[in-house]
Amino acid sequence: MNKTDIKAKFRFSINHIIALAILLLLYHTSTYNYLLFHSLSEFFSIIIACMIFMIVWHSRYYLKNNYLMYISISYIFIGFLDLLHTISYPGMNIFKDYDYYANQIWIGSRYLEAFALLSGFIFIGNKRKFNHKVVLTIMGFITFLIVMSIFVWKIFPVCFVEGVGLTAFKKNSEYIICLMLLTTSYLLYRNKNIFAHKVYVYMIYSIFLTIIAELAFTFYISNYGISNLAGHFFKLFSFYCIYKSIIVTGLESPQETIFKELVDKERRLINANQTKDQLYSILMHDIRGPINSLHTFMHDASTNFDSYSEKELKTFLEAGHLSVGSINTLINNLNVWIKAQSESIEPKYTEANIKNLIEEAMEPLLGAAQSKNIIINNEANIDLKANTDIDILKTVLRNLVNNSIKFTNNNGKITINTDKSDKNVIIIVQDNGVGISRHILKNIFDVNKQFTSKGTNGEHGSGLGLKVCKDLLEKINGSIHIHSEFNKGTTTTVILK
Known part of the structure; x- marks a missing residue:
């Protein structure tokens, strides 16, 4: 002593x-x-x-x-x-x-x-x-x-x-x-x-x-x-x-x-600066890849256009489309995440049919799933409803299904189920993809930890998607839980209270 x-x-x-x-x-x-x-x-x-x-x-x-x-x-x-x-x-x-x-x-x-x-x-x-x-x-x-x-x-x-x-x-x-x-x-x-x-x-x-x-x-x-x-x-x-x-x-x-409020603000500012530096690192790392790919394609297509066959040009166009899609997803996630952090998102609660909401969230992703011949089964209960913010929940589900498509091999399968426990509505997104290793899963929601990896067809990602989902769900009194085994698949559970 x-x-x-x-x-x-x-x-x-x-x-x-x-x-x-x-x-x-x-x-x-x-x-x-x-x-x-x-x-x-x-x-x-x-x-x-x-x-x-x-x-x-x-x-x-x-x-x-x-x-x-x-x-x-x-x-x-x-x-x-x-x-x-x-x-x-x-x-x-x-x-x-x-x-x-x-x-x-x-x-x-x-x-x-x-x-x-x-x-x-x-x-x-x-x-x-x-x-x-x-x-x-x-x-x-x-x-x-x-x-x-x-x-x-x-x-x-x-x-x-x-x-x-x-x-x-x-x-x-x-x-x-x-x-x-x-x-x-x-x-x-x-x-x-x-x-x-x-x-x-x-x-x-x-x-x-x-x-x-x-x-x-x-x-x-x-x-x-x-x-x-x-x-x-x-x-x-x-x-x-x-x-x-x-x-x-x-x-x-x-x-x-x-001075509690002032001290809390100072702490939030320090965290915000640290987060800003991390986001800058994510942007530089993850935008550079798709832009470089797009730049290479455009340069080759413009200088050697006549030397490529129709099949090769189609391949280049598909690669360019993937690059632009990756940049668009990153910017959308970044925009939503920044709004969530700045507390400018105010939930608007409405009674929604969960199965229909899942269908609407999946619709923009069906093309990506078809390109990999991935089957998506929406097995949600047709009668299940929840009082929630429709836009927030659709953003979360779209991110989760997009992740499953990205990290599931060609000819894979994604299943979306629902359940109800007490007053909680449960949504489960399950895939048979490549899974997540244990050391990455441990810190997957930490914005200061950067875990980015390419999808099974080379799709780019920022690692922001799941962080966005967690922050958005907290806005509507929800939570997210992930269980995954490397090379076996991932099960993501969303709980709406």
């Missing part, structure tokens, strides 16, 4: 010792003066809420995560309500006309917190510019309504009755809040890719600790009871996790919160 690891472990131990000491001190405070304990624990969460708002607000021109921006703005109003909850607690003697404002404000504050955490997901994937002033106005107005309904209009439902305990409204509200938080945790899980791992984990911890706190607050019959004490401790832990998630991560590792 090196010195850095020893220091890290020592710092970790010291931090935990300090945290434990604070918790023991707080517990001792609760036995001495519960009102003091309550004020200290609430002020901790209020300070955290204010810090979250200030850090994110002053980073609003750099932070591109609209969800974090939205909930951070919301926390300043949650902190304000928690402050009102603290100063209105029984025993503070600030509001003397009613002893249980604190219980009402608590429910109002927790509803606002759960609403903010849940409704923030409408901003994920929303490409419209985030309007900070509108969010401030809306959250401020909601807070204003909560405060007015409790202190002025006095229409907020009663939450606590002396000698009886919690009302049905208070208990049911806590359960509704828990349900909202559980929904939030599920949506967080579904969208965890937009958060740094550390931020995501601490937010999940915070939500589940809040749920435990809310459940604890459904049992007490006294504002000074043990269940109330436990609930405040869990709330303390919950806000500590929010503190670790946004404040500590934002200050110590701003690339994981404030």
Whole structure:
């Protein structure tokens, strides 16, 4: 173990010792003066809420995560309500006309917190510019309504009755809040890719600790009871996790919160440059062959035209046609692949008959198959349908069948089958061609690995076709799997979810 690891472990131990000491001190405070304990624990969460708002607000021109921006703005109003909850607690003697404002404000504050955490997901994937002033106005107005309904209009439902305990409204509200938080945790899980791992984990911890706190607050019959004490401790832990998630991560590792989008863009640019270099290499390698063949044919045909027989000229024309076809396929694949990488392809879902779609995809390739006397059997289920993007799926199938034709010997056979598993539609393209060796198959979808080989009749290829298929299928929530044996054939399976 090196010195850095020893220091890290020592710092970790010291931090935990300090945290434990604070918790023991707080517990001792609760036995001495519960009102003091309550004020200290609430002020901790209020300070955290204010810090979250200030850090994110002053980073609003750099932070591109609209969800974090939205909930951070919301926390300043949650902190304000928690402050009102603290100063209105029984025993503070600030509001003397009613002893249980604190219980009402608590429910109002927790509803606002759960609403903010849940409704923030409408901003994920929303490409419209985030309007900070509108969010401030809306959250401020909601807070204003909560405060007015409790202190002025006095229409907020009663939450606590002396000698009886919690009302049905208070208990049911806590359960509704828990349900909202559980929904939030599920949506967080579904969208965890937009958060740094550390931020995501601490937010999940915070939500589940809040749920435990809310459940604890459904049992007490006294504002000074043990269940109330436990609930405040869990709330303390919950806000500590929010503190670790946004404040500590934002200050110590701003690339994981404030500058995450910029760091991700930089990473994508580096990958794009590497990909660009690889594509340039592919183009130079694979276009040169067909163009050189075409140039040689044109030169020979123009200088020695009269010396060639009709049969020889026909052979030259067929070779030229293959060269032009190879260049055309390469350019089409390259164009589609670049669009997929730049995210300019937006899927348009339509219900399609799979057998008919396969026929349409195969039609431009029938001439190439006939020239090699290859039989293509479309054995797809005539009744099978899928909700998919027709153009994307046709492009994928055309590439797969084209590959099979290219790497299948004369008089070979290609079979296209379909299947259905649960809600998945499965399309299988199988040939008895030359197959793919194991070391090539291992990295066949990696654009930074170049695997190009000529077809059985000398057809040129770029190695881009399968990469295009994989990227396009991911656009429509699909996947591609290849099983191949060298000199025995290849089976390609497309799964549409």
